[in-house]
Amino acid sequence: MAQTEDRYRAPALDKGLDILELLAGIEGGLTQAEIAKRLGRSPNEFYRMLDRLARRGYVARVDGDRYALTLKLFGLAQMHAPPRRLASLVTPLMRDLAARTRQANQLVVFDRGHPVVVAQQEAPGYWGISIRVGSHIGLFDTGSGHVLLAFASPERRQAMVAENRDTGAPARDIPPALEARFEKIRAEGFEAMPSAQTAGVTNLSAPVLAPDGEAMAAVTIPYLPLVDRAEAPGVEEAVAALLETTTAMSGVTGHGTEDEGA
Incomplete structure (x- = not known):
């Protein structure tokens, strides 16, 4: 079963879902560096993903450099x-x-x-x-x-x-x-x-x-x-x-x- 799960992994999708699930439990948002730290990854790994999520309306920048979940998922x-x-x-x-x-x-x-x-x-x-x-x-x-x-x-x-x-x-x-x-x-x-x-x-x-x-x-x-x-x-x-x-x-x-x- 584990081999099957690894075979069909989609790292980019997992990364985006990790961000959404993390931000869902945070009030006030997190910076790119804070997101990376909480997920145990490098900040550079999340730049493009955060940009795409923002352009699609799932996250928004608040207070300058912080990212917060929008209401799109709720909708x-x-x-x-x-x-x-x-x-x-x-x-x-x-x-x-x-x-x-x-x-x-x-x-x-x-x-x-x-x-x-x-x-x-x-x-x-x-x-x-x-x-x-x-x-x-x-x-x-x-x-x-x-x-x-x-x-x-x-x-x-x-x-x-x-x-x-x-x-x-x-x-x-x-x-x-x-x-x-x-x-x-x-x-x-x-x-x-x-x-x-x-x-x-x-x-x-x-x-x-x-x-x-x-x-x-x-x-x-x-x-x-x-x-x-x-x-x-x-x-x-x-x-x-x-x-x-x-x-x-x-x-x-x-x-x-x-x-x-x-």
Whole structure:
């Protein structure tokens, strides 16, 4: 296998991808010399590559001699068919859910080791919790992550954990307590847990199911209690609306079609 990988190496492409992956995790950019140092190469090796990436719009010069990632890769990701099609299919349902619950909601998929927010619906009132589209969130400490893991086959779940570990996240296995929680989530059809990131917020999450019964996405309401309860339904009502919405989304994406046609 290693010989096959070496046989088809493309050093120039690898060099360009190394630069993009490095800059993706850096705020404020890096100089050519700093890029070379971090990648363990000579600065002269990156001059032409940086020039081409800048001319193609993937990086831009900032603060004189520093290079930073542009939003071009983000735009390309938004054009990627599966997430874009899924988001376009369920956006009206997300909008309706926000109106019914008076809360924001997000659509999250698992991609390359992380749950990723692919669509966001703002709360219709003045107050709500929002998160940027494209954000990577935790696999083990978020409602979305729990739902994506709970509604995955054991084999798929282990692959997701391994993929998460490969991204550089702290190495960990699923503890027995969390495995037991997955059973509860599957039985009830949703997760409700205090946010590990924002005090006072309860994450309500439920799966959008693929035809094989596994979660292809999760919808999460970061439930924020409001003083005026007449303006915002309670948690129980929000959960009921969430489950109705994700059931409708699963139907839109094909889950349950065979049963309905039988």
